[in-house]
Amino acid sequence: MKIALAQLNYHIGNFESNTKKIIDHIHKAKAEGAELVVFAELAICGYPPRDFLEFEEFIELCEAAAQEVALHTQGIACIFGLPVKNELPAGKDLYNAAYFIEDGSVKAVVKKALLPNYDVFDEYRYFEPAMNFECIEFKGKKIALTICEDLWNINNNPLYIHNPMDELIKQEPDLMINIAASPFSYLHDDERVEILSKNASQYHLPLLYVNQVGAQTEIIFDGGSMAFNKDGILIDEMAYFKEDFKIYTFEQNELKGLQPITHQVIPDIAQIHDALILGIQDYFRKSGFQKAVLGLSGGIDSAIVCALACRALGPENVMAVLMPSKYSSDHSIKDALDLVENIGCKHEIIRIGEAADAFDNMLAPVFEGLAANLTEENIQARCRGILLMAMSNKFGYILLNTSNKSECAVGYGTLYGDMCGAIGVIGDVYKTQIFQLARFINKDAAVIPENTIVKPPSAELRPDQKDSDSLPDYDTLDQVLMHYIEQKKSSRAIIAMGFEETLVKRVIKLVNNAEFKRYQTPPILRVSPKAFGMGRRMPIVGKYLA
Amino acid sequence: MKIALAQLNYHIGNFESNTKKIIDHIHKAKAEGAELVVFAELAICGYPPRDFLEFEEFIELCEAAAQEVALHTQGIACIFGLPVKNELPAGKDLYNAAYFIEDGSVKAVVKKALLPNYDVFDEYRYFEPAMNFECIEFKGKKIALTICEDLWNINNNPLYIHNPMDELIKQEPDLMINIAASPFSYLHDDERVEILSKNASQYHLPLLYVNQVGAQTEIIFDGGSMAFNKDGILIDEMAYFKEDFKIYTFEQNELKGLQPITHQVIPDIAQIHDALILGIQDYFRKSGFQKAVLGLSGGIDSAIVCALACRALGPENVMAVLMPSKYSSDHSIKDALDLVENIGCKHEIIRIGEAADAFDNMLAPVFEGLAANLTEENIQARCRGILLMAMSNKFGYILLNTSNKSECAVGYGTLYGDMCGAIGVIGDVYKTQIFQLARFINKDAAVIPENTIVKPPSAELRPDQKDSDSLPDYDTLDQVLMHYIEQKKSSRAIIAMGFEETLVKRVIKLVNNAEFKRYQTPPILRVSPKAFGMGRRMPIVGKYLA
Structure with missing residues (x-):
């Protein structure tokens, strides 16, 4: 079975452009002999759609776009992410879901269970977590399809109380596919490789991973979609910071013809x-x-x-x-x-x-x-x-x-x-x-x-x-700032690390006193694990500790 | 049993001031013969503490403040809200909780189950929802103590899949107490009375409700704490927009000496x-x-x-x-x-x-x-x-x-x-x-x-x-805006209501095109159910429908 991964740059709410990209890549995949083509999480509408999701018309347009895509799946199957309505009388209105479409019709709807709601993420604002897990079946093979965060509890992430793959593995899948919208930070790529590798090895299954690429205002997606063998060894890595497209051969429950490779370590500054x-x-x-x-x-x-x-x-x-x-x-x-x-x-x-x-x-x-x-x-x-x-x-x-x-x-x-x-x-x-x-x-x-x-x-x-008249030297300042902003350490803890007390207290006070200014700054391109903006939500008139 | 309700104006992160207020009102309650005094949700730290909750030192200070308050509870019991650590290995780090303290020691910790995560609320960002429910016992009486939203599923609110009172009622409580931080909007007070009344009548229990009062940057709490009899009839209502303090007599499972009153309908503009x-x-x-x-x-x-x-x-x-x-x-x-x-x-x-x-x-x-x-x-x-x-x-x-x-x-x-x-x-x-x-x-x-x-x-x-050279008359403009912003209606739906098509489309386009400006505006005092700011999170470079 030939499976294509399409790592594309979507635009939030731009159904015309997103749908066209998806359809073009379905045709490309088909032309190149693929039987299944996989797109990213919420590919139909872009990520994060934020309060667009609260407009009923927006959800209807997501579904309409999905139906239009479906018209182009004669002789090929595809997987892409979209928000779908929760038809139950209770819970949030929507699921963060994926459609598995074959020959023009939706054969399966997979829903996300682990909803990130920290830093820049607000998924509980919109989505109900999935409680049921079922593999999709395609050409005699069972695929454990998951959405982004659903693979991120492999290290017993204290945020979550269950692990969807522990359910899916009971159905004896042959392959794992994860579709993602995993935002870039210069510390994120190594962790991502490790988490995905650990999933593949722990469940002893090959794993295909498709990320988004491109920026949506402040949030940047770096791509870097990947393939792992069942020992958790990285065997392919797609481009970073640009669109990419690859076709993999899945035979005898393995991704064929690929040798172990080393994750390309790109220096932080690059x-x-x-x-x-x-x-x-x-x-x-x-x-x-x-x-x-x-x-x-x-x-x-x-x-x-x-x-x-x-x-x-x-x-x-x-x-x-x-x-x-x-x-x-x-x-x-x-x-x-x-x-x-x-x-x-x-x-x-x-x-x-x-x-x-x-x-x-x-x-x-x-x-x-x-x-x-x-x-x-x-x-x-x-x-x-x-x-x-x-x-x-x-x-x-x-x-x-x-x-x-x-x-x-x-x-x-x-x-x-x-x-x-x-x-x-x-x-x-x-x-x-x-x-x-x-x-x-x-x-x-x-x-x-x-x-x-x-x-x-x-x-x-x-x-x-x-x-330098009014600020400490930048080497020292930046270290203190990173401990306070990225690591959320207290002044006491930072002082205990050996930084000078007066300096630490002064720096932290400056940071706290500037919240009212930062509230009114432009959106900031996010490249670190903790950027100012939507990922850091501090009170303005609160009384700070320093 | 005499129960005091203290409706106070807290300051986020100002432990000194919040603790002093709480302690002063414990002494006042005791002096006036009360045996239990009740404060609001997250009274120790103020609401909403936002990412203060992610700093370990902040949580430690909440606990220290609670212990200081406990020192003042000889011969009296008290209830107040605070964040407490989740000691389990999984789930979010914290619970939104309440301490029940009697004679200097914490006798019970009650946790919130229904966590609002819409509009201005981000409770899933910080808190794990409670799964176990137990009444507190005081002087031979069982009290069903709940925190704010936990009473808001009485109408089968589609947001939530369970109703904590349905569990608590099995333990045959004698009284309901709800501690809240329920933000003001000019449409909110009537709904609040209705929801609380329905709880009291459905569970056939008297209900005491304590809200916060005061503003925390943009979010305003209006107070209006209340008492209901077991038929769901309003029997007392505390002041709006200022601090207040009342003592109620609970005897023979009723709040004594209070007659039915009518909820004071204050005009929106007032x-x-x-x-x-x-x-x-x-x-x-x-x-x-x-x-x-x-x-x-x-x-x-x-x-x-x-x-x-x-x-x-x-x-x-x-x-x-x-x-x-x-x-x-x-x-x-x-x-x-x-x-x-x-x-x-x-x-x-x-x-x-x-x-x-x-x-x-x-x-x-x-x-x-x-x-x-x-x-x-x-x-x-x-x-x-x-x-x-x-x-x-x-x-x-x-x-x-x-x-x-x-x-x-x-x-x-x-x-x-x-x-x-x-x-x-x-x-x-x-x-x-x-x-x-x-x-x-x-x-x-x-x-x-x-x-x-x-x-x-x-x-x-x-x-x-x-x-009027560049905008429609304000009567029309404001109606269209309310349908789009407050009601999240589509242009199609607004036009179907009889508004002129060109005008509707133009107005909605103006709103959408101004997102980049609103991103950089000051915080706005919130008085409506949908204010610009933290309660309305729209994409900036997203493609809007109009």
């Missing part, structure tokens, strides 16, 4: 690089825009975003705006212009002095006798925000936000100023990773100017300002 | 009025600020916010900033000044012309040959945003956002302009309700100037602009 480019591309493609604008300061953050945007959209679609003030150093303008020259994007220079002065004048009667402070620094950042949004409004550019994760964490940014933008490109990348990313971008040719990388980071909002 | 004032007060009190700033345009929205803020914080703590442009009409300035005079708050007048002109000049080379359009309107709104944020930064004022729900819905507002602010006061109040609210505020004396109420709404961003 993964982050590819993920961010895909994230930018899909944000623009799926929202129907082509052109980006960003403020280019001469510093490393905006330089990286500019370079990534040029790789994602083409330099001809990127407008870099230099907005120097009286506090901008000469080298900043030169560094920014060097970058523009290196990558060939468009640029404008607009000095902000006139607007900043106007605000100073207008506020003079109200601020009389008060010294300049953070207020005036924020005014500068907000003047830049206005200029960038004006460019966006006038020319249809989408504004890219250039704040990094260390800044977002400690609130080192101006709301409605440098925190403006439609999408935060590097808001989940710590400053120490930013430097690595710059080196990675420069690996084949100098793109980010050397001076941009080596000079001390500065917001240049007052004379001779340096980040 | 409820909204009181809820918003409490929402403002608690935002400031719980975040440690006293003073508010807002932009006062002369229009009805900012007038209402100004009036509510003055009622919540005192006029001496409210700074209204008039920021006229060349497009502002004379009557706008006069109307704004009339309001200031009526309510006695502080004000400043800052004309925005100089800054707006500066931006026009700075952008002239880039915008050469292009006609003025929305870009220039947005620049004006954003200049105002900068001024208000400068006032906030310099003086420590908290900026109140004045956008109403109709505007938020259709995206009729400028991101980083009039959409700035720390908290959206009227972002869940439709424009048609805004007019009613103005009349309500004026019921005893003229506060909102008559001209502000009767003049045609206008953003005054270009000459002679009116809202």
